[in-house]
Amino acid sequence: MMTKTTLKPGQKGTKRLMEKYGERLICVHYRYDKQTSRRYTTVELVEEVSDWETPMTRISQPSEFATSRRVAVRVDYWEAELRQQVKTCIWRPRQKLWEMKYKNVIVLGLENRLVGEDEVVPE
Template sequence: MLKNMKTQTHLKPGQKGTKRLVAEYGQSLVCVRYRYDKVRRVRLKTVEIIVEEKAWPFPPEHGDGDMIALRVGYAEKALRAKLKAVGGRWDPVEKVWRVPFCSVQGTELEARILKE
């Protein structure tokens, strides 16, 4: 059934053509779509609504094996030696230390991770 249809209009709540549906569904309304079926020659008005909302545990940003970039000052020789010992490598192009995330996870070094 859906393979014969084409979605032509996608409306957000509050736009013309959605006022009655906003009154009916309120904050649960996500969008209104007009679908056209050429085979049956009909127009369908569909709504997308929120039926459930619950907490979602945020997925970890890095996996244990991921190499992450760390900001380390030139004068921090002890820290540089520690990073070398856990498999870290200096990246001369980007001027950052590349270290496996598992060696930094749960330590004070997490605050030094650079967003890429």
């Protein structure tokens, strides 16, 4: 059996099925069977909608291991208030980076300032 045509809701040939299935209709397939010389009309429907966890959601809720690992964060010199908050962490003057636990990065909201491992020069 081969699929010759796939139509999206609203295209010519889907009107009757749109009335029947409404918002649940995803697409309509017209399949042809050469052996029996028949055409089959099949539909794809949404059966259920539920929440799912994206990879980014999982990252925003890190494991205990992930929160205890040390990461490098860049804080610019003129950001005096933020620098004051991270002064309890380790300063790496050669790299001009602060080293801190990832859980502190989350608490301070510094996720967008994380420095990749390729940018960190070994001590």
